[in-house]
Amino acid sequence: MITLTEENYIKAIFHLGKQGSVTVSTNALAEAMNTKASSATDMIKKLAEKNYANYKKYQGVSLTADGKRVAVNIIRKHRLWEVFLVDKLNFTWDQVHDVAEQLEHIKSQKLIDELDAFLDFPTHDPHGDPIPDKQGKFEHVEKTSLSNAKEGVSYVCVGVNDSSVDFLKYLDNNAIALGTVIKVLHKEPFDHSIKIKIDGKELMVSQTVGKNLFLKEA
Amino acid sequence: MITLTEENYIKAIFHLGKQGSVTVSTNALAEAMNTKASSATDMIKKLAEKNYANYKKYQGVSLTADGKRVAVNIIRKHRLWEVFLVDKLNFTWDQVHDVAEQLEHIKSQKLIDELDAFLDFPTHDPHGDPIPDKQGKFEHVEKTSLSNAKEGVSYVCVGVNDSSVDFLKYLDNNAIALGTVIKVLHKEPFDHSIKIKIDGKELMVSQTVGKNLFLKEA
DNA sequence: ATAATTGTTTAGAGCGGTCTAAAAATAAGC
DNA sequence: GCTTATTTTTAGACCGCTCTAAACAATTAT
Numbered sequence: 294m295i296t297l298t299e300e301n302y303i304k305a306i307f308h309l310g311k312q313g314s315v316t317v318s319t320n321a322l323a324e325a326m327n328t329k330a331s332s333a334t335d336m337i338k339k340l341a342e343k344n345y346a347n348y349k350k351y352q353g354v355s356l357t358a359d360g361k362r363v364a365v366n367i368i369r370k371h372r373l374w375e376v377f378l379v380d381k382l383n384f385t386w387d388q389v390h391d392v393a394e395q396l397e398h399i400k401s402q403k404l405i406d407e408l409d410a411f412l413d414f415p416t417h418d419p420h421g422d423p424i425p426d427k428q429g430k431f432e433h434v435e436k437t438s439l440s441n442a443k444e445g446v447s448y449v450c451v452g453v454n455d456s457s458v459d460f461l462k463y464l465d466n467n468a469i470a471l472g473t474v475i476k477v478l479h480k481e482p483f484d485h486s487i488k489i490k491i492d493g494k495e496l497m498v499s500q501t502v503g504k505n506l507f508l509k510e511a
Numbered sequence: 512m513i514t515l516t517e518e519n520y521i522k523a524i525f526h527l528g529k530q531g532s533v534t535v536s537t538n539a540l541a542e543a544m545n546t547k548a549s550s551a552t553d554m555i556k557k558l559a560e561k562n563y564a565n566y567k568k569y570q571g572v573s574l575t576a577d578g579k580r581v582a583v584n585i586i587r588k589h590r591l592w593e594v595f596l597v598d599k600l601n602f603t604w605d606q607v608h609d610v611a612e613q614l615e616h617i618k619s620q621k622l623i624d625e626l627d628a629f630l631d632f633p634t635h636d637p638h639g640d641p642i643p644d645k646q647g648k649f650e651h652v653e654k655t656s657l658s659n660a661k662e663g664v665s666y667v668c669v670g671v672n673d674s675s676v677d678f679l680k681y682l683d684n685n686a687i688a689l690g691t692v693i694k695v696l697h698k699e700p701f702d703h704s705i706k707i708k709i710d711g712k713e714l715m716v717s718q719t720v721g722k723n724l725f726l727k728e729a
Numbered sequence: 730a731t732a733a734t735t736g737t738t739t740a741g742a743g744c745g746g747t748c749t750a751a752a753a754a755t756a757a758g759c
Numbered sequence: 760g761c762t763t764a765t766t767t768t769t770a771g772a773c774c775g776c777t778c779t780a781a782a783c784a785a786t787t788a789t
Contacts, residue, residue, distance in 0.1 A: 298776065319737055332777055334738055339775090351737060351784060382625035392619045401610045407600035516746065537767055550747055552768055557745090569754060569767060 295343075297398055300367055302326060302336050303345055306356055307364035312431075316353035365429040371397035372418035372425075373408050379419040380412065386419040387461030421452035421471045421507070435510075439477070439487060440503035447476045448508035455505040464506075467496060474511060513561075515616055518585055520544060520554050521563055524574055525582035534571035583647040589615035590636035590643075591626050597637040598630060604637040605679030639670035639689045639725070653728075657693070657705060658721035665694045666726035673723040682724075685714060692729055 305325045310317040323333035337354045340346035345360035356364060374396040378384035384392070406427070409415075416432065417423055423432045436451050450473045453460065464470065468491060478495065479488040485500035498506075523543045528535040541551035555572045558564035563578035574582060592614040596602035602610070624645065627633075634650065635641055641650045654669050668691045671678065682688065686709060696713065697706040703718035716724075 296775075320735095328776090329778065330737060331739080331779080335776075338738095378622070381629055382622065384621070384625070388621070392617065392622055395617045395619075396614075399610065399613045401613070403602070403606065404596070404600065404610050407602070411600055514745075538765095546746090547748065548767065549749080549769080553746075556768095 295345075295363065298336070299340060299343075299345070300363065300398060302333075302340060303356065303360050303364050304367050306346065306354060307361065307368070310355055312361065316355045318353050322354065362429060365425045365431070367397050369425040369427075369429070370399070370405055372422060373405065373412060373415070375418045375420070376412050376415045376424070377408060385465075387456075387458045387465070389419060390456050419471075420456055421450070436507040437509070438504050439475070439489070439498070439506040439508055440485065440500065442477045442487075442508055444477050444480055447474060447511040449474055449511050450506065451509050452507040453505055454507065460502075460505060463502070468492065469506070475508060513581065516554070517558060517561075517563070518581065518616060520551075520558060521574065521578050521582050522585050524558075524564065524572060525579065525586070528573055530579065534565075534573045536571050540572065580647060583643045583649070585615050587643040587645075587647070588617070588623055590640060591623060591630060591633070593636045593638070594630050594633045594642070595626060603679075603683075605674075605676045605683070607637060608674050637689075638674055639668070654725040655727070656722050657695070657707070657716070657724040657726055658703065658718065660695045660726055662695050662698055665692060665729040667692055667729050668724065669727045670725040671723055672725065678720075678723060681720070686710065687724070693726060
């Protein structure tokens with residue numbers, strides 16, 4: 294039996310380490326989980342014990358095939374529930390995260406299969422992230438952060454990294470949503486702020502925004 | 512903060528003690544929770560501490576107004592989820608219980624309000640039990656068990672007590688569902704089995720069935 | 730290359746929930 | 760009413776997950 298907390302750690306390792314294949318430091322994991330390094334160490338040991346993680350002392354942690362399977366499954370559930378909340382229950386994209394964090398741990402294969410069908414097999418969640426299919430297959434989107442985008446090029450917004458309520462509200466206030474066309478006008482070397490054009494209007498965004506907004510070339 | 516386990520104990524006290532107002536013995540509670548009496552005692556103390564339960568040593572436990580409010584809220588969530596699973600996700604009434612037991616603990620007021628609206632404010636769950644409204648109001652159904660029904664009288668099936676998979680499957684196999692009209696032909700004093708008529712066909716059922724099937728007069 | 734800093738692990742403890750074993754209170758039998 | 764049986768509570772322990780404090784390894788600086 295896999296425990297709630299174990300699932301959450303596995304998910305964190307997956308996200309921090311680019312699908313769990315890159316090794317993640319104990320501190321980074323602890324920070325992501327809002328716990329202390331010692332707690333992370335204990336959990337890492339347990340995950341290694343149960344064959345969900347690869348671990349060598351002082352060398353960080355990555356996921357085994359089993360661990361990745363678990364992670365992808367949770368992510369699938371999380372994102373399907375997000376679609377449900379937005380499409381059927383009138384949630385906005387900044388309201389879904391906390392609830393989906395709870396719903397993702399419900400254990401029932403039939404539930405998730407039926408939900409998938411009920412939602413008509415969606416491929417992306419409300420933040421633009423791809424939903425793994427039943428086999429765990431991911432459609433990998435070619436995306437770059439706004440910070441790494443090229444001056445003078447037009448992009449389409451395909452996702453966000455930070456999904457905090459504040460950030461999503463900021464985007465709403467500035468008319469940035471999935472599918473919004475964004476042209477990069479100028480990248481300021483001094484403070485890494487970026488001047489962009491949305492729907493004819495110019496807008497100056499900070500480095501923080503640049504790092505958390507994902508685009509693909511239009 | 513109220514814990515998962517606390518919620519489950521409160522729910523059990525509510526169900527065992529006729530809406531939580533009747534005092535429940537430690538053993539009965541422990542049995543319902545599949546744990547030992549010592550564990551139940553500990554939890555009862557904690558619930559009393561937090562003002563969810565009335566407790567005097569060796570005198571059993573009942574719910575305070577607060578405790579009842581919590582219980583009703585969980586039951587509301589449980590039953591709404593059951594409706595969702597059956598109406599929207601093609602679950603049968605014997606498949607919903609375990610999943611609803613998990614879903615009932617999801618914390619989000621908006622979630623349950625929206626779900627209620629999405630399901631068009633249902634008043635009963637798939638087992639015929641009433642769903643408390645947002646204010647916790649219960650429609651109390653006048654129901655008797657088949658065992659207590661009178662010979663020669665016709666009834667309508669309005670609910671079940673035991674919602675084990677086996678029992679619900681048994682009912683399905685014998686074409687008994689909510690709304691089914693049942694006429695009580697003869698109650699056998701010797702083994703308390705009961706002869707009933709459903710849809711023109713006669714059927715003999717055991718005392719166990721009689722105790723777990725709820726009817727109201729047609 | 731040695732010292733200082735940073736990152737990681739261990740040791741020991743606490744909390745929530747469970748258990749067993751034993752003690753205390755209540756209920757039942759005669 | 761006294762004894763026996765049952766129910767309930769207490770005491771002490773363990774597991775999962777967390778913490779702090781201290782030890783240990785790795786990295787960086789000088």
